[in-house]
Amino acid sequence: MKVESIVENISINIDGADVQVPKGTNIIEAVKLVGKGKVVPHYCYHPKLSIAGNCRMCMVEMGMPMRDRESGEAILDDDGSPKIGWMPKPTIGCATNAAPGMHIRTNSEMVKESRNGVTEFLLINHPLDCPICDQAGECRLQEFSAEHGRGYSRFIEDKNVKPKRTRLGPRVTLDDERCILCSRCVRFTQEVAGEDVLGFVDRGTYSTLTCYPGKELAHNYSLNTVDICPVGALTSTDFRFKMRVWFLKRTPSICTESSVGANTEIWSREGKIYRITPRRNDAVNDTWMTDSGRALYNAVESEDRLTHYTIEGVHKTADEVAAAAVEFLKAGQVAVVGSAHSSVEEQFFYQTIAQRCDAQRTWVSHYGEGDGLLLSEDHSPNLRGALVTGLVDELPAVDLQALAKSVEAGEVKTILTVNEDLTQLGLSKELLTKVQVIYVGTHANPTSEVANLVIPSLMVFEKEGSFINQNFRIQRFKSAVPGPRGVQPDFTVLEKISAPLAGEKPAPVTLDVVWERMAAQLDALPQDARWRSLPDTGLPLDASPFRSFNFVETKNLKYDPVTCKDAQTAPAGT
Template identity: 55%
Template sequence: MTAPAASVQPDLVTVNIDGHELAVPRGTNMIEAARLVGVDIPHYCYHPKLAVVGNCRMCLVEMGLPAVDPATKQPLVDPATGRQKINWMPRPQIGCGTNATPGLHIRTNSPLVKDCREGVTEFLLINHPLDCPICDQAGECHLQEQATAYGRGYSRFVEQKNVKPKRTQLGPRVMLDDERCILCSRCIRFSRDIAKQDVLGFIDRGSYSTLTCHPGHQLEHNYSLNTVDICPVGALTSTDFRFKMRVWFLKQTNSIDTESSAGVNTTVWSREGQIYRITPRRNDDVNDTWMPDSGRVLYKQVRAENRLTAIKVNGQPASLDAAIAAAAELLKTAAPGPQSQIVNRKSEIVNSLALVASTRSTVEEQYLAKKLADALALPAAARHLPAHLAEGDGLLLTADRSPNTRGALLTGLADKLPSPALATLAADIDSGRIDTLLVINEDLTAAGLTAAQLARVRLIYIGTHANPTSDAAQIVLPARTVFEKNGSFINQQFRLQRFEQAIPGLAGTTDDLVLLARLLAAAENRPDTESGINAIWRRLAADAPVFAGIEYATISAGGLPLVPGTLARLAFPEGESLHYKTTATTAAP
């Protein structure tokens, strides 16, 4: 069940853009209003999420207001047209600095406007280097696009161009070619107003103006690469992506940043099975157009040295079928029921199996893990879910460093907030009550268990990377990263968001859904017919009312807000951040 849409009625005013009348909320920026009628007003310094400064003057338009009689305040009618007369201002105005007011008229394609754009473009190109063929911004450069539309094709400037610093390291992740800078100040405003790190500024004057860091400072905060994203030219480039690949060769895939519960929307850029960069994807309800730098390098986990790519049973390579059969047999042996081999002093069959699931798994994987635990008749005390907590930054890195804690609660995998330490599990292992573990994508040593405790149990590990837990496992089933599969997460706002497979899975790895579905089928003594994500969603929508009526294919790019009910009152660890305010009224159970 999705949350109802807000019913706030905006204060609408009528404006006229190139003869097209439309109603927009009062105060709408005219660049944004023009987009509603398919008109693109060129601009460089304007950004919808930053303060307006009007530096570049590229967005100049003709502007007028309805004429009224000064004495009677009544509208004046133009005799030639029979319509209300429009008083056009004698000089063009910047579109970015103009907000919608009743009766406002603008012209975006008149000869005067075209002359203005051609003049601004010529001035910007006077000292700009002609290095488009070697510039990293080629293919996504606003100046390149506007020069094509409004440039002369030749230069009237015959004097010596100014030479400015090149390859200036502003910080560990950002490189500056200052001679390409057009002084739009987007990077300055972002660092000052969004990242709250006022480290950039201009020095000198006129054509000698130069972008630089303040003395004693570097552009090194965890959002520095957003300045590269919003730079309209090739002045700021990423040291990680610089000279790696032309953007027109890259495939774009929608994804989600998995490093915290903020659920930042991202775009994965890949070619021929290799990821080259990750950039933020605009979502005005979640992350605007920003993302942390730390989330941009997560793609390097795909080919990390400790990536698991070999299926193993008792330390020896095995086929997937053999490993699944061995894991299923081990689970059935340890699970409660007639097949259990563990009895207590009263000759009662008891459970010797525990499940450790993950808040980093997808909604679909958590649902299958829950169904597997049900099929194995695991009690709540034998179902564990470690938390991953750290200090939040108040923007897009939250205190919950997992992407799907809410998913575990809504799917029924967990009935309370997870804890960072698995003290109960450790005690059960020490007492001998638990001798078999199924671990999904978690390192138990990070949750407080010791190597000696892991050595006491039989362990099945499903995960992507080697760690002390996988090293101790008798059965290892290599899984896939978020970039190699489809799925969905539920962020801190209880917003269901899906991501898509960007690249094929590495050889030797298997989709987590396939692994869990096959184990579930074995536990239920039936053929595996439900490993497809659409089939899983049909079962999930039928089992959990909060997901009723939802299909994977119907989850929009911006996500679906869910109705969490009483779960919203739990004492989640996140503090206030971008587009999120705490709502907890009760302590976690």
């Protein structure tokens, strides 16, 4: 039986407005629920880390309804409302949980003066680096100084000098004179990454962030410390001094490194990607992602990128290559080698093509080591998508030895392969010369070199679509940068191949059209599901048809194979 978790709401008053908040909510999060842009400024607090209470920026004024000590009855004001007993000093909002009847002031004179004082102390030894600081434009100290500071400095002494350009690891550079000692990075390495490598040495204003002797910040989550640093102390060595953030366009996307499907943001300008950062999704990746996942955009400008449609090595138009592919497939004896790196929409097209030419269907695994956090053992983003679309009905094989035997026996005459190098999977170049090869992919490899037809495809950063992650949550991604000139969206070319196989004329295809078809044909998708209406955090699908599959993933941040299996097996409505 499924037990629903019941969250008890309590009533508190924030700046004169009554608000219902979940019991146990701290004041910072409670104020967010008021809406209207109301926030409590803070530096050290992070919703996914333990409470430190270092910065004292989140001061609020707190009071409770007064009661008669003898009778316990509420003491009322002249107007009949409960009389509030305000605390004589402000309290920090991060470590104060809401209680029934609590009253909070976030903008009183006491609160303003407290924030003003905290800001002044933080700026005493902070350098005026804003014109050259990488954090400018997304710096909380910069923002809060304008909102809560004095606007001038009373400090006339010399500032402390601390280390600059210190390499804490291969990907993170520290400018320590900017550090405000919030300890976010220290808590992250201890509590999330599980590698205790950072700490503070010395005392007071001479405190310095550093790595423990003999250690460095080199784990695969080190760049998350840059993301959560509220100032410009921790910087990305790769992104450092490359571009001002206010010039960059932010595009929501999905990390393709593994089946976790971490939510990301692509930061780009004029068709060039400058960085990738995590996007918060409490059901998938919280606010974190791997360093290796951030580096995937480097493949966009790789020298071996496929940019031309070709027939026997000769450049052709997309229509000409699609027409040639139709002739190959109509001849029969076809094998389709699918890919778990294709989007759900593309896999739906490959399933349609395979069905219309009665093709053998196969695919190979991309399994590797997981880290128990946000890198799963399945190093592909959309294995579940291939199952949901019906492209395949079994887990992938380790190699393609079975396909090689079919080719040798003359049972297969044409192979349509998607982003797979067949020469590394059991089919030699010599064997591939015995069949017609249609290669669809983003980058050149030995298979594309011997392919009769080459269809270049777009990378995830250049197209729109969706993936289904390890928890059967379908998540959409958007196009951040244009693809190579002349390369059409994959499903546009696939429509030119699949329609003629059914004796139909290719129709203009958009994501809306593809989703109408998928919703009508795929049982796993709701009938009214559309790509544009998918929630930003994704849509959970019914995984019960696949409960007999033994997926390779072990327990990680948001996935537990035991509870996942139980959820899939439980009868609907229990």
